[in-house]
Amino acid sequence: MSATVTQRAEPAVARATAQRFGTWYVTEHNLRRLKNYGWTVVATAFGTPLLYLFAFGVGLATLITQNRGEGAVAGVDYLVFVAPALLCTAAVTVASEEFTYTIMMGFKWNPIFFAMNAAPLQPFQIVNGVILFVAIRMTVTCGIYFAIVAAFGAVQSPAGVLGVAIAVLGGLAFGTPLMAYSASLTEDRGQFAMVMRFIVVPMTLFSGTMFPLTQLPVGLQWIGWISPLWHSTELARVTSYGMTEPTWLSVVHVVYLVALAAVGWVLAARITARRLNK
Template sequence: MRKGSAGSTTATTSPDTPALRALTPAVSAARARKFGSWYYAEHVLRSMNSYRWTLLASSVGTPVLYLFAMGVGLATLVDRQAGEAFGGVGYLAFLAPALLASATIMTASTEFTYPVMDGFKWRRGYYGPHASPLGTDQIVNGHIIAVGLRLLLTTVIYFAIVAAFGASPSPWGWVAVPVAVLCGLSFGLPLMAYAASVEEDKGQFALVMRFIVMPLFLFSGTFFPLETLPVFLRWIGWISPLWHGTELGRTLTYGYAQPFELVLVHVLYLGVLAFLGWRLAQKTYARRLGK
């Protein structure tokens, strides 16, 4: 720093310090159009960083508590009476893939409801980025990328704890991680599209959690084989992304036997749901924000 003639100071740079140059508006706009989805994903991730310790505690604490309760408590009692009811594996190995998929469903239900409405109504966080060169599709994609990364982190931590409990004996068990992320997105993206269409909060999301998420959690073959349910209740599992994700997870983690055609149906069902939810979310955001 040096003083000017009137006592004011002006900034100087040393010969070794490169001068900072601002990008021209045209260059900034071009970069936003090219990488806008990742820029918005960074924004969402930075928002999540403000409550990172809560996320970490829930990502680690929840699986430890569930698996300890099931593996040391309930599983001990169930295994004494179950015999071959779970395909020749212990109850913990049977349950672990379902808990893995359930964790992504629960997380997606949180991240694709109130934060979406927050972006449109409360803090209106979508409108600032939309006033920039970012398009509505990039805002949707960025939100999905950020939540997908959160799902991935949660699932990796969850699976590491599952493996530490010895509940994933198959060498292919790690593939259950991307399957669980796909399961979460297959439920979360249609929910995201619905949340984007909600203009007034009248308890719709609480109803979703109570009358959709919880029944799927209870009746999707999570705690017992779906075949043990009465026929008139099995349809809940058949249409549930959680059941399809859980069945795939069991095949991967301990070699649960099922026909290849059924495995293909599971994968296609989850993929189609996620794709349709993504496209519907893009259309709904475009309607609400305007292109």
């Protein structure tokens, strides 16, 4: 009799455990999934900052310094100016990878989200687990990026390490709304290619990353104002080399990024729940 009761209790215990730690189980699943392309992730994490820093921070910076002298951009060397932007762009790149095709795969091509929902996991736990995994990947990627940037001598303040957290926040501010959009799609008709071409690329070019936003015509500066990449880059510059800006503007950066991340997170959870519980 005791053995029978124990056997009946085991599924209930397993269900309660899954419901309690469901978010972490989803995160663990995604971390284990990285093993399938782990070397690609590692090579990209180390290779991309080296490539970009040599291209922009050394190659282009040398030309700018030769023509305009030291402190040529915003009062600092071009390498110091562009490094925080590259750090924040790295987080956006990870977000654009993990919150597009990977989300559609979980719903359509390899519908593991439905399998998770059939188990004792709630849709919000699935969403939370995916977002937590992406945040971890962004943190590792940006941490490596920051170490390489620091090795190039592009960080002038100990507070510059906060740029990693700022970059992750910026990545989430861009990524969670993108996740909500991806979760709403049922067919791949080139939407993600359009997102990369008409949102990610212009955002990278017109967010004050490679040059100050004020150098753009006023009619184009609004792209930077609404871009999470501009807000995170400006904050990272404040911590990296002490860029001067009003305190209220730094507060606006933080509030805007947190608001975007929170709204996107809630929308992603609602859309996922509606789709999984049909």
